[in-house]
Amino acid sequence: MTIISLPGSSGYLDASNNRKISYFSNPYVLGLTFVAGIGGLLFGYDTGVISGALLYIKDDFPEVNQSSFLQETIVSMALVGAMIGAAAGGWINDYFGRKKATLSADVVFLLGSVVMAAAPDPYVLILGRLLVGLGVGVASVTAPVYIAEASPSEIRGGLVSTNVLMITGGQFLSYLVNLAFTEVPGTWRWMLGVAGVPAAIQFVLMLFLPESPRWLYMKRDKSEAATVLAKIYDPYRLEEEIDQLATALEEERLRKQAVSYLDVFRKKEIRLAFFAGAGLQAFQQFTGINTVMYYSPTIVQMAGFKSNQLALLLSLIVALMNAMGTVVGIYLIDHFGRKKLALTSLSGVIVSLILLAVAFFLESSTSGNVGAYGWIAVIGLALYIAFFAPGMGPVPWTVNSEIYPESYRGMCGGMSATVNWISNLIVAQSFLSLAEAVGTGVTFLILAGIAVMAFVFVAVFVPETKGLSFEEMEKIWKEKAWGNGSGKEPLLESRS
Known part of the structure; x- marks a missing residue:
């Protein structure tokens, strides 16, 4: 029996049955992926649920209703926790393993959900948001790495992107839950407390999975x-x-030195990889995705739709498009490639943000009643998601799960995820205040300008990683750092 190397990947084809590895080839790998991906579901639910809950938290706590800063703090305190959790998550992953990191994240997230649901005032609620953020931060590092390390290289992009599908699915689920509890006493407490259920489910299932x-x-x-x-x-x-x-x-043993955070910046090939990975994570946030997901009901109301229920319903449609777009991304990322997908995605994002800006400029010049301009804003939101979800949604997480050497994967993945959460925090904490200061239209124009910068960054600094093994990826960074001495550039071009 012969084994034939597949062009464009490090995979193999069994000549006896002529069967190529596909997304659905191995139910065991899919099971690992979906259980680990519950961490992504928690990530998505937490980022989505607060957008609807905030409408009702303002009704219960007058001090929140009167302060944009307090509203931003309730939203962004989870991001502070996630930033800390992601920073610690890299070390936890490398020292204790991916499985124990996931279990610890579930426990913290479940505790935070209980605290939020029982919060007697905004400040205890903020503490609960910090706790769920810690869990989300660890999970955001762990799930992509766990999935990537259990995935054949031919379908690694699609499987890691499944985690992003779980994120967007969690956001969609959060809007469904928000709508379901709009008429129930203790509305926002149910919205936030339900988040503990998937954390408990993942904890139990993860006990039966391997490291x-x-x-x-x-x-x-x-x-x-x-x-x-x-x-x-x-x-x-x-x-x-x-x-x-x-x-x-063996290569790790020959190095005979402990890996440190300073090595990421001292070693040129690791520095280049981290720059590309962290840059992708930063631009994912600074192009405005979580501005849309955290504040989409608020944005809809800014566009003239004043009903809480209608705002949530329109936002639910946006969240559904986000999940559906991610499904498209799962297919495209291993067929179209990471880099091309990101560039195409960013092109559409730029156009959509400009459309949103124009809609708000025009809306501000009218009496404020819902009209064509309000609907243009909603269409702009939908287009934004349609372009963002298949590309800039999964690509940063997928690329970061595969571009680092084994000894740096947890550390660099954690550092890069921390960059994502810091960027997320900056956007979430500043969006409402910036919109009040310069206007919503100008705010979206600023995001469009950042998206242009992101397009240039991806074109210049991010290599195509489709189908490459971890070892091949490591050789490419060494080549970029020290020149084409090994003749590896043709490999990079052939994979693009």
């Missing part, structure tokens, strides 16, 4: 790693994967 096979092989138990890998690959591919892990482990 990441790559982490096991590199850190603890080679035989256990081989057992897990045998459930992912056929015997021919299994031997190849174990050989690659053995080579990577």
Whole structure:
């Protein structure tokens, strides 16, 4: 029996059945992906639910209704927690493993959900938001890495993007829950408290799942790693994967030094990889996605739709488009490629943000009643999501799960996710105040300008990683740092 190398990937084709690895090839890998992806669901639910809950929190707490700063703090305190959780999550992942990191995130998130649901005042609510943020931050680092390390390279992009689908699905679920509880006493308490349910479900399911096979092989138990890998690959591919892990482990031993955060900036190839990964994460947020997801009901009301229920219903449609767009991204990311998908996505984002800006400029010149301009704003929101979701939604997380060497993957992934959360915090904490200061139209124009910068950044600094093994990716960064001495540039071009 012969094993034929597939062009454009590090994968293999079994000549006896002529079957290529596909997204649905292995139910075991899909199971790992979806259980780990519940962390993404928590991420999405938490970012989406507050947009609707905030409308009712303002009704219960007059001090919140009277202060844009307090509203922004309730929204963004989860981001402060997520920033801390992501920063610590890289170390937790590398030291304790991906599985224990996930379990710890679930416990903290569940605790935060209970605190939020029982909060007697805005300040206890803010504490609960901080706790769920800590859980979300750890999960945002852990889920993509866990999935990537258990995925064949041919379908790694699609599987990691499934985590992003869970994020957008969580946001859609949050809007459904928001609508379901609009007429129930204690409206916002139910909205926020329900978040603990998926955390409890993931905790139980994760107890029955294995640790990441790559982490096991590199850190603890080679035989256990081989057992897990045998459930992912056929015997021919299994031997190849174990050989690659053995080579990577030997290289780590030859380095004979502990990995430190300073190494990320001292070593040129790691610095270049981190710059590309962290830049993608920053631009994902500064192009406004969570401005849309946190404040979409508020934006709809700014456009002239004053009813809370109507604002939530229109926002639900936006969230549904976000989830559907991510499904498209799962297919495209392994067929179209990461870089091309990001550039196409950003082109549409720029046009959509300009449309939103124009709608608000025109709306501000009218009496404020709902008219064509209000509907143009809603269409602009929908178009924004339609372009953002398939590309700039999954691409930053996918690229960051695959561009770093094994010894730096948890650390750089955590640092990059921290950049994402810091950027997220800046946007969430400033959007309402900026809109009040310069106008909503100008605010969206600023975001459009940032999207142009993001397009240039991706075009110049982000390589195509479609189909590359972790080892091939590491060689590409060394080549970018130190020149084309190994003749690896043709490989990069052929994969693009």
